[in-house]
Amino acid sequence: MVNSNRDIYVDVAKGLGILLIACIHTEVFGVVDYALTFIAVPVFFLMSGFFDRSEKPFCQWFPKSLRTLILPAVIWILIATAYIKLLGYAKDRSCGENPFNCYIITGYNGPAWFLFALLYAKALTWGLVKTKFPKYVVCVVCIAIGYIGMTVNMPFLLDEGCAALPFYVAGKYCYPYLREVISNKWLLMCGVIALLVYIMHYANFTIVPQSNGNFAPYYVVALVLMILCFVPFMFISDKLHNQKWLASLGQHSLGIMLLHSPMCHTAAVVLNRVFEPGSMPWIACFLVAYAVIVFVAHWGTDLIEKYAPVMLGKR
Numbered sequence: 001m002v003n004s005n006r007d008i009y010v011d012v013a014k015g016l017g018i019l020l021i022a023c024i025h026t027e028v029f030g031v032v033d034y035a036l037t038f039i040a041v042p043v044f045f046l047m048s049g050f051f052d053r054s055e056k057p058f059c060q061w062f063p064k065s066l067r068t069l070i071l072p073a074v075i076w077i078l079i080a081t082a083y084i085k086l087l088g089y090a091k092d093r094s095c096g097e098n099p100f101n102c103y104i105i106t107g108y109n110g111p112a113w114f115l116f117a118l119l120y121a122k123a124l125t126w127g128l129v130k131t132k133f134p135k136y137v138v139c140v141v142c143i144a145i146g147y148i149g150m151t152v153n154m155p156f157l158l159d160e161g162c163a164a165l166p167f168y169v170a171g172k173y174c175y176p177y178l179r180e181v182i183s184n185k186w187l188l189m190c191g192v193i194a195l196l197v198y199i200m201h202y203a204n205f206t207i208v209p210q211s212n213g214n215f216a217p218y219y220v221v222a223l224v225l226m227i228l229c230f231v232p233f234m235f236i237s238d239k240l241h242n243q244k245w246l247a248s249l250g251q252h253s254l255g256i257m258l259l260h261s262p263m264c265h266t267a268a269v270v271l272n273r274v275f276e277p278g279s280m281p282w283i284a285c286f287l288v289a290y291a292v293i294v295f296v297a298h299w300g301t302d303l304i305e306k307y308a309p310v311m312l313g314k315r
Contacts, residue, residue, distance in 0.1 A: 010047060013237035014250030017043045021111065021257060022294055025264040027277070028286030038198055039229050041114065041207055044253075045164040046230055048118055049171025050178075054126040061126070065119055068313035073115035075311050076258045080112070083262050111257045113157050113209040120161020121168040128169075135173060142169045143220065150213045163207045170227055182235045191231030198229060248298070255301025255312055256294065263293045 020040035023029040029037065053061050124145065128138045142165050149162025174181060181187055197203045205226045207213045215222040240246055249256065267289040275282035304311050 008247050009234070009238040009241045010050060011247040011250035012240050012243060013043070013047060013234055014253045015243075015246035015248070016233070016237060016240075016250075017047070018249055018253040018256050019294065022260045022264065022290065022297075025111075025261050026286060026290045026293070027264075027268050027272075028283055028290065038205065039195075039226070039233060042164075042167050042205065042226055043230060043233060044114065045118065045121065045167035045207075046171040046174075046227075048121070049125075049168040049173075050175040052122065052125060052168070052172040054122065054129045054172075058126060061122070065122055069115040069119045072254070072258065072311060072313040073112045077112045080258075080262050111261055113160060114257070116157045117160035117164050117207075118168075120158055121164045124161065124165050125169055125172065139166075139169065139173070142166045143223065146223065147219050150207075150215055150219065153212055157209060159212060160207055160209060163213050166223055167227070178234065182231060182238055184231075187228070187231050188235055191228045191233075191235075194225040194228035195232055197225055249294070252298050252301040252305075255304055256297040258312075259297040259300050260293050263296065267293065 017040055020037050021044075024037045024040060124142075128141060131138075133141070145162045146164075146166040149159045149165070153159055154162070194203075198205075203216055203222050203225050205213075205215045205222045267286065271282055271285050271289065275285065301312070305314065309315065
């Protein structure tokens with residue numbers, strides 16, 4: 001059920017975003033080159049910045065962030081690791097790499113890496129805000145840190161947290177003016193052009209675990225274009241604010257993010273054995289599987305919130 005006290009268009013944006021996240025892990029969308037999925041991960045970092053509370057004392061937000069971000073990440077990493085290892089054993093009698101390898105634990109298990117990166121982005125933002133520098137200085141420093149995160153490998157996914165920082169801070173500073181931004185026709189036009197530039201592969205911006213990420217044509221331009229892409233994305237979300245099913249997906253986005261990945265992996269193992277990858281039956285079955293996975297992940301999130309909320313970092 002949709003909470004009427006929330007910003008519904010933000011929930012709708014999260015709903016659209018989680019559908020794109022699920023696309024990334026569903027092989028069938030590779031047939032159409034994963035159109036628009038490039039925005040899926042960055043948009044969640046941006047929207048996380050909408051509700052940043054870095055002005056508060058460290059002791060007020062950090063313990064809660066450990067509970068709401070790291071606790072569910074660790075729980076789901078352990079569950080997903082065990083499941084994927086069992087699935088691998090059932091497939092070819094091999095458990096693959098060492099599941100207790102620290103690098104694998106932080107980077108191997110699908111979307112859980114996002115929660116680590118988000119905590120780093122929150123901590124870096126808190127540190128920058130506490131310097132009392134003007135906002136434009138904070139933004140310049142964020143861009144520099146983001147560039148380092150995109151070009152230097154760091155342990156424990158710190159590079160992804162650094163790479164996400166410009167999006168998180170952009171969300172923090174833009175949120176009070178979001179209505180004005182998405183209603184500005186010139187910004188909307190620029191955002192549509194930026195989307196087309198990305199869709200036509202004239203630019204790219206990827207934040208992924210176990211890599212430095214990549215960007216083109218060069219960092220600042222790719223970053224600005226990506227941020228402009230959020231304008232039409234939020235504009236469309238605002239126009240769809242009466243779509244309660246999308247808002248509900250958005251309100252359950254954390255659970256769906258964590259639940260869908262092993263289901264997508266399972267679908268790939270089964271369907272790639274039954275059908276020829278890329279064939280019409282394979283495509284049709286994968287599309288049906290995609291819809292079923294999103295539905296089951298939403299339903300499963302409801303059950304977890306009711307019976308085991310600690311798995312999602314809730315009391």
